[in-house]
Amino acid sequence: MQRFKKILCVMEHGEASKPALERAVALAESNQAELMVVDVIPRLPAGIGMPDGSPVSRDYQAALVSEHEARIAALVEPYLQRLDIQHKVLLGTSFLEVIRAVLRDGHDLVIKCPESPGWLDRFFSGDDMHLLRKCPCPVWLVKPRASKTYQRILAAVDVDDSYTPKELDTRHRMNVQILEMASSLAISESAELHVVHAWESTIESISGFVVSSGISSERLASNIEQERRQRQHLLDQLLRKISTASESARGALDYLKPRAHLLKGAARKEVPALAKRLDVDCIVMGTVARTGIRGFIMGNTAETILAQIDCSVLAIKPRGFVTPVTPAE
Numbered sequence: 001m002q003r004f005k006k007i008l009c010v011m012e013h014g015e016a017s018k019p020a021l022e023r024a025v026a027l028a029e030s031n032q033a034e035l036m037v038v039d040v041i042p043r044l045p046a047g048i049g050m051p052d053g054s055p056v057s058r059d060y061q062a063a064l065v066s067e068h069e070a071r072i073a074a075l076v077e078p079y080l081q082r083l084d085i086q087h088k089v090l091l092g093t094s095f096l097e098v099i100r101a102v103l104r105d106g107h108d109l110v111i112k113c114p115e116s117p118g119w120l121d122r123f124f125s126g127d128d129m130h131l132l133r134k135c136p137c138p139v140w141l142v143k144p145r146a147s148k149t150y151q152r153i154l155a156a157v158d159v160d161d162s163y164t165p166k167e168l169d170t171r172h173r174m175n176v177q178i179l180e181m182a183s184s185l186a187i188s189e190s191a192e193l194h195v196v197h198a199w200e201s202t203i204e205s206i207s208g209f210v211v212s213s214g215i216s217s218e219r220l221a222s223n224i225e226q227e228r229r230q231r232q233h234l235l236d237q238l239l240r241k242i243s244t245a246s247e248s249a250r251g252a253l254d255y256l257k258p259r260a261h262l263l264k265g266a267a268r269k270e271v272p273a274l275a276k277r278l279d280v281d282c283i284v285m286g287t288v289a290r291t292g293i294r295g296f297i298m299g300n301t302a303e304t305i306l307a308q309i310d311c312s313v314l315a316i317k318p319r320g321f322v323t324p325v326t327p328a329e
Contacts, residue, residue: 003184004028006105009037010098010112011072017113018075020142024111025079030188037076037087038101039068040094065089092328095130099325102137111140132287132306132315136323138181143281143312150189150281150312155182155258156196156271156305158286159234172238174286174318179242181314182284183252191281193258195239196274198267199231232262268301272308282312 009024011017021037028035044061072087079085090097098110114128131139157175161168179195186193203223239260243253263270275283287302306313 004031004033004109006034006107007031007036007109007111008098008101008105008107009035010094010110011037011039011075012094013113014071014075016144019144020111020113020140021075021079022148023140023142025082025085027109027111027188028083028085035083035085036101036105036107037072037085038090038098039072040090040092040097041065041068042093043091061091065091093127095127095134096325098131099135099323100328102135103323103325103327108137109140110135110137111142113144114141134323134325136317136321138314138316140314141312143310147281150185150191152192152194152278152280153182153186153189154194154196154271154275154278154280154283155179156267156283156285157235157238158267159197159231159238160199161234162202170318174316175238176242177316177318178284178286179238181316183242183256183258185282185284185314186256186258187252189281193256194261194274194278194280195235195258196261196263196271197231197235198263198265198270199227200266201227201264203227228262228264235260235262266301268304268308271305275309275311280309280311282314283309284314284316287315287317 004027007024007028009021011021024035024037027033041064044057044064068089069087072089076085076087090101098112101107102110110131112131128141132141155178157178158171159175160171163171182193182195185191201224203220239253239258243250261274263274271283271285274280283305285302285305
């Protein structure tokens with residue numbers, strides 16, 4: 001099962017970010033991981049009568065950094081008896097400096113609360129979307145006012161086998177990552193684990209042609225049912241492969257007894273609807289379909305799902321993803 005070693009917690013909203021800090025502390029304890037807490041503030045530009053880099057601008061910047069450092073220190077102080085926590089203030093654009101910290105220091109998880117006060121519109125505004133698209137390690141956006149313990153975790157996987165062998169391998173490895181992380185999270189939270197795959201019938205998509213060619217509605221229904229059984233087989237096969245991958249994985253899934261949901265319909269519609277029906281606390285999902293493409297952004301399906309949900313999200317990139325962000329010069 002997935003274990004994190006270097007966690008980066010982003011605290012940009014003071015007290016409003018405490019749910020993310022509490023998650024990060026608990027996860028660092030259970031994983032015996034290092035924890036770095038950061039705040040990111042803008043680098044002061046040249047202003048009226050205050051050239052960039054002048055003594056006056058440096059004084060203002062230093063005072064701002066000092067204020068934010070004191071705020072972070074106060075927020076982490078109650079947890080210092082539990083574990084060692086490092087903290088610092090970064091200067092610049094939030095998502096860029098967070099990703100650069102990941103690249104520079106080798107963090108394997110970023111935890112933060114979303115930037116927007118309106119949870120439902122936060123993904124398509126500013127730094128959070130950039131972070132989800134471009135951060136090379138998993139990003140966990142913790143819902144504000146989230147309950148301290150999760151009751152239900154939803155892992156969204158894609159077992160469609162109509163891709164090239166290389167793409168199928170990428171998607172399988174992504175599914176494994178998703179299930180490993182969702183299982184680890186469910187065990188740590190003593191939560192239910194649900195696994196979902198939504199599928200659309202290829203036969204139905206060309207049903208107009210099929211019907212006009214004289215194929216009966218009964219045969220059409222039979223072919224659609226055959227598609228459904230094939231997707232169910234692939235979903236069951238994925239869960240079996242995970243459970244036989246290692247003794248720890250087998251023990252985790254035997255304990256969790258995940259409930260699989262095979263939903264007929266578009267993933268962008270069915271996955272958010274299921275999350276709402278189950279009252280899911282967190283969705284674990286992949287956000288990039290291919291590897292090795294600099295700046296390749298999340299697919300439309302992932303973005304549409306993210307725009308509709310009202311829960312925390314743990315977003316994962318496939319191994320080998322290359323971020324378009326470069327380390328600071």
